[in-house]
Amino acid sequence: MPIFTIILIATISGLTIYGFNNSDFYEKYSFNVGAIKNEKEYYRIITSAFIHVDYTHLVFNMVSLYTFAEFVEIEYTSKVIFLSFLLSVIGGGVYSLINNWKNDNYSAVGASGGVCGIIYSSIFLMETGSVYIMFIPIPIPDYVYAALFIWGSYYLMKKGTDNIGHDAHIGGAITGIIYAISVIPWVFLQEFRIILIMFLPFAVLYIHERYFM
Template identity: 40%
Template sequence: MGNLNLITIIIIAANVIISYKGFGDFAFFEKYKFNVGAVRRGEQIRLFSSGFLHADTAHLFFNMFTLYFFADVVIGLLGGFSFIIIYIGSLLLGSLLSLYFHKDEYHYSAVGASGAVMGVIYAAILLQPGMSLYMFFIPIPIPAYVFGIGYLLYSIYGMKKRIGNIGHDAHFGGAIGGYAITLLLAPWLLQTNLLMIGLLALPIVLLFALKKAGKM
C-alpha cells in the first residue's frame, strides 16, 4: 500500500483542483454540491460533481491520504480501468444511497470523495482480506475485514443517530459499490473467498433489513 500510480495522481489532482476552486468560489461550490432538492429538480450532475468537492482542506487531505494508501492494491490486482470503474461507481452509489435516505429532505446537502474512497477500501479488503491496517489511535494491527465490517456497523449507527456532520450513508453506499463492482469484475473471488464475501455482506444485509423494518 502507498504507491502512487498515474491514475491515482490524476484522481487526486482532480479532487485538489476542483476542491480549491470550490473553496474560493461560493457560487461554484453551491452549483455542484450534492443537494437533494436540486437533484430532484433534474440536476443529476451533482451526484457526480459533489464527489470532487470538499468542505475544507482537512476533509480533502484525509480523503486523498486514505485513497493513496489503498488505490495501489486495487490497481495492482485488477488494473487501472477496473479501478476507475470502482471509483466512479462507488462515488455514484454513495450519492444515490444518500438520495434514497434523504429523498424528502430537500435541504440536505453533502460534498466529498468519501463514498468513492470507501468503495476503493472495500474493494481492497475483498481482494486482500488478510492485510493488516494500522490506525492512529490503536497500537496494534487490525485485520482489514474486521475494519470493514466494524466501519459499516458504525456507519449504520451513525445514520440512525445522525452522528456528527458526516455523510454516513454516502460512506455506506460507496462500500456497497466497491463490494458489488469488485465481485462483478473479479468473480473468481466467489471461489477463493466465499466466506469472507459472506462476512463482508452482513452489514449491508442488516442495513436494508432495518430499513424495511422501519428502524432507519
Template identity: 30%
Template sequence: MSPVNLLLIAVTAILSWMAFNNRKLADRLILWPPAVDRHRQYDRLITYGFIHADWPHLIFNMITLFFFGRQIEAVMVAMTGSYLTYPAFYLAALLVSILPSYLKNQKNPNYLSLGASGAVSAVLFAFILLSPWTTILVFIIPAPAIVYAVFYVGYSIWMERRGGDRINHSAHLAGAAFGVLFMLAMRPQIFNHFLAELANPRFGFGG
C-alpha cells in the same frame, strides 16, 4: 505507478481547495437534490465527490485513497489490461454510493452532501476482499483489515439509524457494498480467494 489514482487525488484536492474559497463553486458541485430533480443537473451525482467540507475531511479521504487506490488500480489494470477500468469503477462508486441518500431526500431542499467517502469506501473494501488480513492503521491504531471492515459496517449501520452527526453513513455502506460486488462481478473467483485468505490468517502492513 498509479497514474489514474494520482490524477483523481489531484483533481479532488484542487477542486476541494478551490471550493473552500469559492462558495459559488461549492454550491454548484455539491449534491443538492432539488437541483437534480428540478433542474436536471445530474452531474451533481458525481461532482459532489470532488469537494469536501474541510481539510481534515479531504486529507483523510485522500490518504486512504492514496494507499489503497493505487493497489486496486494495479489489480484492475492487470485483470483487464485497461487503465479505464479503475476510473470507471471510482466514478460509478460515487454515483452508486449516493443514490440511496438522493432517493430518500429527493424532495428535501435542506439536504446537502459532499465528499469522496462513498467511493473511498468502495476502494477500501475492494482491497479488503483481496487482502483481509493486511494490517491497516485506523486513527494510528493497527488492526487487521477484516476486523476493521466488520467494525466499520456495524458502526455505520448503527450511526445511520441513530443519525445526528451529519455524516452520510448510508453512502459509506453503499460504497463498501459496491466495491465488493464490482470486484466479484469482474472476477467471481475472488470470492474463493477471499475465503481461502480468511482461513489462513497472515498479518502484515499493506503498502
C-alpha cells in the same frame, strides 16, 4: 507507481480547496436532493465527490483512498480503480438520493462513497491483508477496518450534525463489492465467509432501523 490514484487525489484536493473559497462553486456542484430531483441536475451525484467540507474531511478520505487504491492500481491497472471509484460514487449517490428522497433540503459533499467502494473492492481484489490506523500500533485486518468504517458512517449519518454524505458510504461499499466480483467472479465463492462478515453490519443496520426505530 499508481499514477491514476495520484492524479485523482490531486484533482479532488484541488477542486475541494477551490470550493473552500468559492461558495457559488460549492453550492452548484454539491449533492442536493431538491436540485437533483426537481431540476434534473444529475451531474451533482458525481461532482459532489470532488468537494469536501473541510481539510479534516479531505485528508481522511484521501489517505484512505491512497492506502487501498495504490496496490489495486498496480496489480489491476488504472481502469479498475477508475471504474471502482466512479461506479461507487454513483452507487453511493443513488443510495443517498433514495434514502433522503423526501427531504429536498438534504445536501452533502465528499468522495466517501467512491473511497468506501475502493476499500471494499480492494479487500476482494487483493489478498486479505491488514492496515495500520493512526495511533493504533498493531495491524488491523482490512475487513475489520471496512466494517468499522461503515459503523462510523452510520453513527455520523444518524447524528446528522455535518454536511458529509455518510449514507453514501453504504451504497458505495455495496457497489464496490459487486464490482470486485464482476472483475474476479470466483472470489464470491472463495471469500464467501468474508463476504458474510462484510455484510453483517448492513444486516444489523437494517434490523435496527426496521424493528427498533
